[in-house]
Amino acid sequence: MTSDLAARMRARMERLYPLCRSITGEGVRRTLDVVAETVLLERHAVPSGTQAHDWTVNDEWTVRDAWIADATGRRVVDFRAHNLHLVSYSVPVRTTMTLAELRPHLHTLPEHPDWIPYRTTYYHRTWGFCLAQRRLDAMAEAGDEASYEVVVDTTLEPGELTWGELVIPGESTDEVLVSAHVCHPSLANDNLSGITVATELAATLAARPHRRWTYRFLFAPGTIGSITWLSQNPDRVPSVRHGLVLTGLGGPGGLVYKRTRRGDRPVDRAAAHVVTRREGEVRDYSPYGYDERQYNALGFDLAVGRLSRTPHGEYPEYHTSADDLAFVTDDQLVEAYDATLAIIDVLERDRAYRNLSPYGEPQLGKRGLYPTTGGRAASDAVMAMLWTLACSDGSTSLLDIAERAGLDFARLDAAASDLVAGGLLAPE
């Protein structure tokens, strides 16, 4: 089961990895095609030039080819070898330059001489190449006056911004938003991991017979994609009650939950419970990061947290060619999927109950809920029942009790079901 899940998540990432995604263009559309093989994705688009609050949708960027070739015609930097070689949104150029002239357009990571960095220039019309420091060093052997052919065969023309949505209806029309960005080229942890986990979650939730909430999965380019969605859906925004941005779930380190801006929303408590019990970490909100910064902006004020492992900028492979498929492990992905589902299960199942036998502890033994020989310590299952009875005053929820008792929410939920069946508890 788990290995099937792992295999599906990896196979999906392997197909997505070679695509050259950016904030617009064919890479995004082909990414959505892959997701749509598993779930019923709706595709949406707005034309370039569309106003989205303070932003304007860019022209669509298309790459046919891009390279730097030496005097012998050999490509020393070649977009076809790695998507990261070309700065995203580079404008077209076709010229010959000396290395000295070329240098301001070259980006390297001297401290990691074999890695290619990832750079973008979405809103400033220029061009550039990213390459390994060793490659640059080799070029430099020919001297600063050596001449290079430079070709960026791209177009920047009116097109569209594309995103995918999947809505899975539930008992309430209030929504849980799950959001993953789809604009990064060949980078596995950031964010093929988020895309593949979100796809599996969507499939799992769609297969359930009952959901308390409506679920909206959003696969959109970062920043401009989420702002455009927010701008195009003013009627849906107020329905978002809980939300999670998923990213960086397959790399190293424990789970890291980043709180919503307000920090005390139900999703914050649900995620903190799940993540801390898995020895993960909970961090306060910061206005830097992924699309949570848009959802949490004052004008929207949505309760959207973020689940990742070691966050952006804190691992050296971040935004480099070292964030490849080998950087992401199956175990980390599967645990992240489990944890995300556990958070959703808290949102689905948390509620307050009322103890129907509140005058002292009810005699659990005569109902078969208690060990018959006295004098020994209580099990976790018995403790879960005792805590549920002790605290179910009609307003204290199972998650409140789980936090106080130091027990897993799932165990409290099971105890509550047993007590309801035994006539000792009723949902409020």
Add this chain to the structure above:
Amino acid sequence: MTSDLAARMRARMERLYPLCRSITGEGVRRTLDVVAETVLLERHAVPSGTQAHDWTVNDEWTVRDAWIADATGRRVVDFRAHNLHLVSYSVPVRTTMTLAELRPHLHTLPEHPDWIPYRTTYYHRTWGFCLAQRRLDAMAEAGDEASYEVVVDTTLEPGELTWGELVIPGESTDEVLVSAHVCHPSLANDNLSGITVATELAATLAARPHRRWTYRFLFAPGTIGSITWLSQNPDRVPSVRHGLVLTGLGGPGGLVYKRTRRGDRPVDRAAAHVVTRREGEVRDYSPYGYDERQYNALGFDLAVGRLSRTPHGEYPEYHTSADDLAFVTDDQLVEAYDATLAIIDVLERDRAYRNLSPYGEPQLGKRGLYPTTGGRAASDAVMAMLWTLACSDGSTSLLDIAERAGLDFARLDAAASDLVAGGLLAPE
């Protein structure tokens, strides 16, 4: 004085130790007789079959004798040698069995091969013997097919559930409940220590000329005893303002106060102050433990905490024959008595005052309350006066101030008396 107190507490325990207590029966009644030699105990009883909320009062259990004898007639396990040998509430049996047949009825502690465990079967009609692992090992040398005479000469017949109460009236009819369970057979820390400390406290409080609160001491069997009292006294329950369950006060370790379910009651603050200043520990409520779980049940919601030392289940001697009179020391009992009285003194004496000279610090020197040579640091006694003056706004109580100042409540109380005498402070 203290050694008199220690001697009285120990003498009482020595008389109580041999009695075979259970949740009903002669052991309880003889225990109450011993307490009644010191304080004016009222005895109460209800007949077997009485309904007490979700529980029903058991039949009364009486042991005449019980043993396991080998083929030569020698008693290898003998109730007369130790009360713990017989599982409490064992039904009568008189038969001959092989060791193999007998084994499911035998309880030992392999990790403590010389100790006899304590087991009960109040609500499941069966029988059993508890014995040292070494005794069982010796029996096993004769082989599993060796034959034994097994006699449990008990009765389980309609009788009564008995408890003792002592009410010491005070200025207010609101009550402080002090509760100790009296159902454990030969176990010294759990709970002869609680019984003997409670008895001394009752004597001390009864001898005082004035009490702010009415005190109710309850000596009752665990669980069924407290639930029966709660069930029989619906009119008294709402008068209980503060309470303490006393148990395990003479064993090893510092004092441990367990908070009420709500955790922020006056008794919680009083006990936390006293216990932490004695390097003890304060723990959150848990619905497992002693009778505090009944008093704190949602339907009663009484502010009853629990004072002990190392709690049940956290010391290996718990519920074994090693919890004997030598396990309990005089020093621990005396300190526990002192601490309990200090908690009660906070409940008696805590109140808010009003500073009558609030415009700057009053000149304590001209009233003989301040050292005459300036330039040196202030003593604790002076600091207690300064803190009392600084904070006595008519709503901040002495305990509030003690906690903030990091000073002992008793010192603040003395400072307040001096300041009232000096005309600088008035009770609000």
Add this chain to the structure above:
Amino acid sequence: MTSDLAARMRARMERLYPLCRSITGEGVRRTLDVVAETVLLERHAVPSGTQAHDWTVNDEWTVRDAWIADATGRRVVDFRAHNLHLVSYSVPVRTTMTLAELRPHLHTLPEHPDWIPYRTTYYHRTWGFCLAQRRLDAMAEAGDEASYEVVVDTTLEPGELTWGELVIPGESTDEVLVSAHVCHPSLANDNLSGITVATELAATLAARPHRRWTYRFLFAPGTIGSITWLSQNPDRVPSVRHGLVLTGLGGPGGLVYKRTRRGDRPVDRAAAHVVTRREGEVRDYSPYGYDERQYNALGFDLAVGRLSRTPHGEYPEYHTSADDLAFVTDDQLVEAYDATLAIIDVLERDRAYRNLSPYGEPQLGKRGLYPTTGGRAASDAVMAMLWTLACSDGSTSLLDIAERAGLDFARLDAAASDLVAGGLLAPE
């Protein structure tokens, strides 16, 4: 600039150090003269016998001379050699005594045999000398029966209690009170450091073109001086919104801010922000210390905190001749001045703003406020803008944001100015 400041502060202390200050008298008046050379100080006085709430203004104390001379007429203890030799407020005496008779009037510090202690007897009419233990040891070589001439040539006669005030008006008539005591004789850290820093602050604030608050600088004798000011200015007391007592700013150790009695006033938050970012320490209020104990008394309830370094009584040089000009360093004084001004700047500049572009993050790049190449981490300056936008809901202030973001208030203030200039933010 800084070295000018340091030089001015030190020159002022060098002139103040030799003066024999006490709670009344010529030493105080000459101290105010020195301060008045830099700022426009108003001088106030009330006659001896004036009632100040629970206190009465003392007679004025004047020292002409004081000494202990041995049989040869040699002065072995001489007030002219060090102001601390005479217990402050010693009554006149002119007699001959044996060393044995003299001893109860002699104060030494055996653990620091070369230091002279500082002692006072303001409200108990007696006399005494303070001297180094080594000096006493030398006297003792002549035996306890050796005879000494003892002269205390002082007067204690009706005069006045004097203080200085400087009021610098601001936009609001509500006041910031800065208070330094001026009653200690030759002690540099306690409190020439406070006097000299307060004088520089007053000069700096007076030179500013705009102030949000009115500033009141008070240079007054400790305890009786502040109580007299409070008593004489009932109409001004309610205008004091924020305040700081300045003392002990030039000795060893980091900055220590002592909170107001309530502990949650704006000055507490401002000072905690500034001090903790300089690796200083914040402490809770205690009713012992300097004049903050009068300002915070219940009847006034003023929000006056205290800024110092290692507080009174926690460094061995405290109230001894070792608290001399060498004990105070320029670097410590300059940092203390900077920190005090930073606290005042928070009080001046903290306010709430409203984000005018709250629907997602505004596109800072098109306004030249964001780096053009994406993919790298954000600078502190960018983070300050993002935090200000994320939290400026019209009620959250810059200090709230600074604390949450872990950024310096000054950086947030600069970001807010940039955003206001960019049309993205407005003061509320």
